[in-house]
Amino acid sequence: MTVPRATLRLQFHAGFTFDDAAKHLDYFAALGVSHLYASPITTARPGSLHGYDAVDYSQVNEELGGEAGLKRLVARLRERDMGLVIDIVPNHMGIGAHNAWWLDVLEWGRHSAYARHFDIDWHSPDPALRGKVLMPCLGAPYGVELEAGRIALRFHADSGRFQVVYGDNVCPICPVDYAAILQAAEDNTELTALAQTFEGLTTQPEDQPRAAAGREALRTFAAQHGPAAFDPALEAFAGTAAVSHERLHRLLERQHFRLAWWRTASDEVNWRRFFDISTLAAVRVERPEVFEAVHALVFRLYEQGLIDGVRIDHVDGLAEPREYCQRLRQRLVDLRGNHPYIVVEKILGRGERLRDDWPVDGTTGYDFMNDVGSLLHDPDGAAPLAATWAELTGASPSFADEAIAARRQILAEHLSAELDRATRALHRIARDHPTTRDFTFAAIRRVVAELAVHFPVYRIYPQIGLRSNADNEWFAKALDGARRTLSRSDHEVLARVDAWLGGSGGDAERDARDARDGRGHRAAAAGSSQGQTQAQVQTQAQGQPQSSTSAAAQKARPAAPPVTPFSHALASQRTALTLFSQLTAPLAAKAIEDTAGYRYGRLLSRNEVGADAGEFAITVEQFHAANQERRRRFPHAMLATSTHDHKRGEDVRARLAVLSELAPEWSAALRRWSTVNAPLRRFVEGGAPAVAPASDAAGNVPDPQHWAPGPAAEAMLYQTLVGCWPPGLAADDEGGIRELAERIAQWQLKALREAKQRTSWYAPDEAFERACRDFLFDILAPQRRDGFLRELCDFVERIAPAGAVNSLQQTVLQLTSPGVPDLYQGTELWDFSLVDPDNRRPVDFAARAAALAPTPPSERLREWRNGHVKLGVVQRLLALRAQMPEVLGTGVYLPLTVRGTHAKRAIAFVRQHGNGYVVVICTRLAAPLLESGSGLPLVEPAKWEDTAVEMPAGLASRTLMDLLSPAAQKVNGDGLLYLRDALAAMPVAVLLEDGVPGA
Structure with missing residues (x-):
């Protein structure tokens, strides 16, 4: 099995290609990563900066360098004994003019060869959509755009197709209608003759070759006579005349x-x-033919040895994640016979575990990012910061309240169609039973909505239509929430929906248990072991033949009852379960990460992908327990601290976490800054924004809800300024502050629209947004340098050393915990980025390479603001992982007890394999100990007083060398190592026995 020692995530696009990455391989190798970890490399929509909008799964994106460029990169990686992991996107594709599958579906509808590649409901209850695909691409209502002539019929000479064009959107006309189009050109014998080619054409697959031949005839005619030869036909559908619009x-x-x-x-x-x-359509990868088509390139690259593993994007979007992972691993194993590295992008709630029956190596590391981020926070700050937030904004101090409100809004305004589809599946089940046929669609919809609103995790993973015990644990919480909010008259419907969604009771459950006990169970078991998909099982349920068995086996088999194991009820239930799961997952993502996380601002360092802002902090013991479980269950899971999707860079979060230790001071600063900057707020109500007056002639104060940016957005703005303020940026540096303001303005616009309160992506209020931007630039204007700006700089300067301590702690824990550390591009130095696109800015790898040095990181601590101390820590610890792979790879993880006056301000553990030890000690919650210090991110040794780590018996009286400084530490005869010694040169220490390689 090829397991990465450490990965480095790179974002590829036209501005950073495979050849660009190849220029920096010496630096990546010197840094110590074993594998590059690439963003999606399949052909995406032109100009894509992320690659998650693939339009062709079969080709390497030419904008990145194509397959030739990829091979050049891999060849140079292999020269350095390095590998490549790629991000794959099996859940969805980008649609539009560059997606041949999608265009074929628009052209031929249900008879397209790709009609079942996409998750389309061809039997919509809306008569206007039966057999059609909704294309919601118009900028105004259909009739308005039609009359304005912005919807136009065109002929595409290269393909011989008639198309409807609207802006960049292209929709091919079905060839069945070509004859009518060509005949619309009156008295044009040539076009009339061409029309005969398409006479009598149908959409049936057997007619499609004739259509292709007809299009070829049109191409030839266009080549001979020019595309303008078709203008007489097109003109009949153009112009401003009402008859043309009607035609x-x-x-x-x-x-x-x-x-x-x-x-x-x-x-x-x-x-x-x-x-x-x-613009992103889901793909039915659960279907065998779709699975093969989606992964054709991945399989070829893996078979050729060009890639070593994959990261599965948004696994929760798939119909059957477990079966998908089984099938994918088996196919990769079959190709090369080894054990491929596979990780899944999976958001885990607190207490939720990645399923043991998924044959993967773990998650992409959001769970670790949440754990280590929570560890940085002082739990004593939770209540006072929540109270301050509620006082200043008038909002609830509880994130749970904000999350529920956001879920309701997203479900009603953004995912209503998805809610309806899941409801229809359940309504069909209700209509099949006399006892439930009177359960109305509206009642079932109310129930499903409340279940989804209260669902505590992304989704469940039932098998054969039944929920597992783990599923029931989460479903029970949703049921409790729904019971509290639904009318008692809906409780009976809720109970039945519970049963239909895999709970106890009902015909579907009996069918599922019959299937487990009889032939259906054997088929399902075989499907699980061989990667059989839900689509295959459902095909068997419809009575299609299965593989035959010998006569002897038939005689030996006990007689089965004459029923179809996978009955209609079970198939319907599985469909409903899938649709419900594919509703709760996007609802959680959009409501929590992209809505509530931009509304609730107790402390923004906890508003992150994979985190619950309602969970403020975890204990050292909880962190140790999570690490021990990860080592036991998924020892090769990724360990992330920054990603391409993060809302705030890892060092922004580390600095903001310091505010949890200074809750009273931070609360006072917020109140003071709010007062100081009050005259700069804008008042926006029904017109252009103006500077908000303190009061009107009658003494009435303007309603804060009409201020720009508003109390909540203003409070979050101050946090953002404190968190991302570059080290060393002075209040009188006009150029630097202007550059920072532009970056923050991008964040602010996104934050305001994601919050979906006074503006949104769907209905932007540009006057309000402009007023918020003006406020931002006003408070950062040069004339504020001796007021707000000076105070802001002083505050950042005060907490920055504690933030750096947090950052170094976070870095050391990432690189020494069980798992595979994953570095995000550029974060080897301080990462004060904000949400994308800020976190995807170009990275100066040359500057980072020049900053590599053989000196111990402790010698760079005095110049800590340039980030070189962090780079040194990363380089040394990645080298240690190469030198001691068993210890830091799968080695035992032993928590160590810290005792003494400041025991809560340190964390320590040992990684051990055989006789090899690595002792890790980190400073935490350091702000009180840094007061009146030297300005360095280092606690003065004497302040540790009697605080010590109880070392393992095997290290008593041993001398330990610090990998991060020249210091040698002596464990005393009682097995104690005092922090005044261990952390005298650095706020973190990684200790090895003297004489051990790397010491």
């Missing part, structure tokens, strides 16, 4: 797509999207 409208009504205003998507879209993004 074009009738043509569009006959197509397999329906053009619609973009605002219709949330309510009416009849295909599954990625979250609520109507």
Whole structure:
């Protein structure tokens, strides 16, 4: 098995290609990573900066350098004994003019070869959408755009196709209608002759080759006579005349797509999207032929030895994550016979565990990022900071309240169509039973909505239509929440929906248990072992033949009852379960990460992907327990502290965590800054923004809800300034502050729109947004240098050393905990980035390479603001992982007890394999100990007083060398190591026995 020692995530795009990465391989190797970890490399929409909008799964993106560039990069990696892990996106594709699969679906509808590649509901209850695909791409209502002539019929000479074009959107006309289009050119014998080629054409697959031949004839005609030869036909559908609009409208009504205003998507879209993004269509990778097509390139690259593993994006979007992972691993194993490295992007709630029956190496590290981030916070700050937040903003002090409100809004305004689809699946089950046929669609929808709103994790993973005990644990919490909020008249419906969604009772449960006990169980078991998908099982349920067995085996088999094991009820239940799970996952993501996280600001360092802002801090014991479980269950899981999706860089969060230790001082600063900057607020109500008056002629104070940016947004703005203020930036550095303001303005706009309160992506209030931007630039204006700006700089300067201590602690824990450390590009130095696109800015790898040095990190502590001390720690610890792979790889993890006056301000543990030891000691919650210090991120040794670590018996009276400083530490005869000695040169220590390689 090829397991990375450490990975480095790179974001590839046209501005940073494979060849660009290859230029820095010597630096990456010197840094100590074993594998590059690439963003998606399949062909994406032109100009994509992230690659998650793939349009062709079969080709390496030419904008990145194509397959030739990839091979050049891998060849140079192999020269350095390095490998490559790639990000794959099996859940969705980018749609549009560059996606051949999608265009074929629009052209041929249900008879397209790719009709079942996408998760489309071809049987919509809306008659206008039956057999059609909703295309919500119009900037205004359909009739308005049609009459304005912005929807146009065009002929594409290169493909011989007639297309409807709207802006960048292209929708191919079905060839069945080509004859009518060509015949619309009156008295044009040539076009009339061409029309005969398409006479009598149908959408049936057997007719599609004839359509292709007809299009070839059109291409040839265009090549001979020029594309303008088709203008007489096109003109019949163009112009401003009402008859032309009507003719074009009738043509569009006959197509397999329906053009619609973009605002219709949330309510009416009849295909599954990625979250609520109507340019990303979900793919039915559970179908065997789709699975093979989606992974064709991945399998070829793996078979050729070009990649060593994969990261599975958004695994919770898939119909059957467990079966998908089984199938993927088996296919990769079959290709090369080794054990591929596979990790999944999975958000785990506190107490939720990655399933043991998923054959993967772990998650991509959001769980570790949450654990280590929580550890940095002082729990004593939770209550006072929540009280301050509520006082200043008038909002609830509870994140749970904000999360529930956000879930309701997202479900109603953004995922209504997805809610309807899950409800319809359950309504069909209800109609099949006399006892439930009177359960109305509306009642079931109310129940499903409340279950989804109160669902505590992303989703469940039932098997054969039944929930597991782990599923029931989470489902029970959703049931409790739904019971509290639903009317008692809906409780009976809730009980039945519970049963239909895999709970106890009901025909479907009996069918599932029959399936487990009889032939269905054997089929399901075989499917599990061989990677069989849900689609295959459902095919068997519909009575299609299965593989035959010998006569002897048939005689030996006990007689089975004459029923179909996978009955209609079970198939319906599995469909409902899938749709419900594919509803709760995007709801959680959009409501928690992208809405509530931008509304609730007790402390923004806890508002992060994979985190629950309601969970403020964890104990050292909880952190140790999580590390021990990870080592036991998924020892090769990724350990992340920053990602391409993070909301704030790892060192922004580390600095903000210091505020949990200084709650009274921070609360006072917030109140003071709010007062100082009050005259700069804008008042926005029904017109252009103006500076908010203190009061009107009658003495009335303007309603704070009409201020820009508003109390909540203003409080979060101050946190953001404190968190991302670059080290050493002075109040009189106009250029530096202007550059920072531009970056923060990007964050602010995104934050305001994601919060979806006074503005949003769907309905932007540009006057309000402009007023918020003006406020930001006003408070950072040069004339504030002796007021607010000076105070802000002084405050940052005060807490920055404690923030650096947190950062170094976080870095050491990432690089020494059980798992595979994953560095995000550029974070080897201080990472004060904000949410994308800020966290995807170009990285100066040359500067980082120049900063590498053989000197111990402790010698760089005095110049800590340049980040070189962090780079030194990363380099040394990655080298140690190479020198002691068993110890820091799968070695035992032993928590160590810290005792003494400041025991809560340190964390310590040992990694051990055989006779090899690595002792890790980190300073934590250091702010009180740094008061009146030297300005360095280092606690003065004497302040540790009697605080000591109880060392393992095997290290008593031993001399230990610090990897991060020249110091040698002596464990006394009682097995104690005093922190005044161990942490005298650095706030973190990694100790090895003298004489051990690396010491």
